[in-house]
Amino acid sequence: MMVEKISVDVVIKGGMVLAMEDKGVIENGGVATSGDSILFVGSSKEVEARFSAAAEIDASGCVVMPGLINGHTHAAMTLFRGIADDLPLDQWLNQYIFPAEAKNLSDEFVYWGTKLAILEMLLGGTTTFCDMYLFEDSAARAAKEMKMRGVLGEVLYNFPSPNYGPLEEGFRYTEAFIQKWRGDPLIFPSVQPHGLDTCSPDLLIQSKELADRFGVPLVVHVAESKANVDYVKNRYGKSSFRYLDDLGVLSKRFVADHAVWVDLEEMEIMAERGVKVITNPESNMKLASGLAPIHRYIEKGIVVGLGTDGCASNNNLDLFGEMDTLAKLHKVYDQDPTHMDAFRVLNLATICGAQAFGLEYRIGTLRAGKKADIIVIDFNKPHLTPLYNPFSHLVYAALASDIRDVMVNGEILVRERKLKQADQEEILAKAREVSKKVNGIRT
Numbered sequence: 001m002m003v004e005k006i007s008v009d010v011v012i013k014g015g016m017v018l019a020m021e022d023k024g025v026i027e028n029g030g031v032a033t034s035g036d037s038i039l040f041v042g043s044s045k046e047v048e049a050r051f052s053a054a055a056e057i058d059a060s061g062c063v064v065m066p067g068l069i070n071g072h073t074h075a076a077m078t079l080f081r082g083i084a085d086d087l088p089l090d091q092w093l094n095q096y097i098f099p100a101e102a103k104n105l106s107d108e109f110v111y112w113g114t115k116l117a118i119l120e121m122l123l124g125g126t127t128t129f130c131d132m133y134l135f136e137d138s139a140a141r142a143a144k145e146m147k148m149r150g151v152l153g154e155v156l157y158n159f160p161s162p163n164y165g166p167l168e169e170g171f172r173y174t175e176a177f178i179q180k181w182r183g184d185p186l187i188f189p190s191v192q193p194h195g196l197d198t199c200s201p202d203l204l205i206q207s208k209e210l211a212d213r214f215g216v217p218l219v220v221h222v223a224e225s226k227a228n229v230d231y232v233k234n235r236y237g238k239s240s241f242r243y244l245d246d247l248g249v250l251s252k253r254f255v256a257d258h259a260v261w262v263d264l265e266e267m268e269i270m271a272e273r274g275v276k277v278i279t280n281p282e283s284n285m286k287l288a289s290g291l292a293p294i295h296r297y298i299e300k301g302i303v304v305g306l307g308t309d310g311c312a313s314n315n316n317l318d319l320f321g322e323m324d325t326l327a328k329l330h331k332v333y334d335q336d337p338t339h340m341d342a343f344r345v346l347n348l349a350t351i352c353g354a355q356a357f358g359l360e361y362r363i364g365t366l367r368a369g370k371k372a373d374i375i376v377i378d379f380n381k382p383h384l385t386p387l388y389n390p391f392s393h394l395v396y397a398a399l400a401s402d403i404r405d406v407m408v409n410g411e412i413l414v415r416e417r418k419l420k421q422a423d424q425e426e427i428l429a430k431a432r433e434v435s436k437k438v439n440g441i442r443t
């Protein structure tokens with residue numbers, strides 16, 4: 001008896017599907033998507049028998065998996081890439097980056113800088129990013145136009161901002177930003193005070209109240225460098241997370257970027273409050289900030305996602321490179337090659353990143369009902385042949401340039417490495433044009 005097929009928008013078949021729900025691998029797998037969501041994940045045979053699609057992607061020789069999640073970046077800093085390197089964090093930030101931002105930032109700068117970042121991220125298999133920057137409404141506009149998923153927040157600190165001016169305006173801007181974007185299918189607003197040395201206790205408390213009022217993430221740089229931790233100790237007489245806990249700002253919605261210099265008591269506090277961590281190993285290496293105790297966090301049940309940090313301290317937005325670095329660095333650090341195995345590292349870059357922002361019911365794995373954020377990686381390459389273990393290849397051998405197709409929210413944005421929804425040449429030309437106006441950097 002003929003069974004009528006279900007009409008769907010896209011089927012992907014013939015590839016090796018890693019749903020990332022567990023270590024399972026579907027050798028000749030298929031995925032069907034309808035609208036913005038995944039409808040079915042299974043074998044190619046089942047997909048062929050049950051669905052007829054408007055568009056088909058033949059993924060033979062490819063791996064199909066959930067899009068990667070860049071848990072922390074400052075996207076528009078792509079336009080400051082390579083402008084000041086080889087400096088310690090406080091000098092780099094205070095003598096170069098903050099002055100450069102004060103002189104150069106504008107809506108236009110952030111709009112094109114974010115588009116450039118999204119271009120790089122999409123072509124490297126990243127489908128969601130968390131961004132802390134200025135003129136964030138322009139970042140949101142760039143993301144929306146490029147159909148990228150983002151958790152976005154205007155950076156708040158106690159000194160005047162090139163965007164909003166005094167802090168009171170910053171809170172007004174953030175609230176308006178949340179009101180404007182909440183409920184959007186792609187843009188998830190958040191509250192993002194910069195750090196413990198740039199934000200007063202009051203600022204942090206008000207930020208927490210605002211985040212709670214709208215139920216959005218509260219994202220803060222915490223304990224990034226030794227100097228940063230010493231500042232908090234000298235000023236407040238406490239460790240970073242003890243200080244934050246005493247302020248009452250820690251909760252399940254609190255996302256700590258970096259968390260490098262943290263003692264055992266602080267880890268207990270973090271675990272108890274449900275604090276999430278985003279680790280950025282390459283940025284921490286480049287600024288010689290140190291190495292976050294990720295293995296200990298995971299042992300204590302603390303959710304850890306992976307980020308690249310901004311392009312001026314990494315200097316790229318490549319999560320494949322970041323995964324490779326994370327794994328190897330922690331093996332050396334712990335002097336244990338079993339630490340940070342490939343599957344775990346891939347989890348950090350997918351479902352754990354989703355959990356960090358409370359998005360695990362929408363993204364992070366391939367499952368029917370979740371949003372269709374899917375990447376197709378071309379394994380028909382010398383450095384990916386032969387294939388014994390796809391998790392191993394993805395972490396230790398694959399390159400961002402192996403990404404072939406990318407889908408976000410059910411829409412194919414990259415096909416055969418070509419961007420479909422935006423003009424790549426226009427973005428590159430605009431980025432060069434804006435960079436010519438960048439000035440005021442001490443070099």
Ligand SMILES: [Zn+2]
Nearest residue numbers: 221257309310
């Ligand atoms: Zn950062």
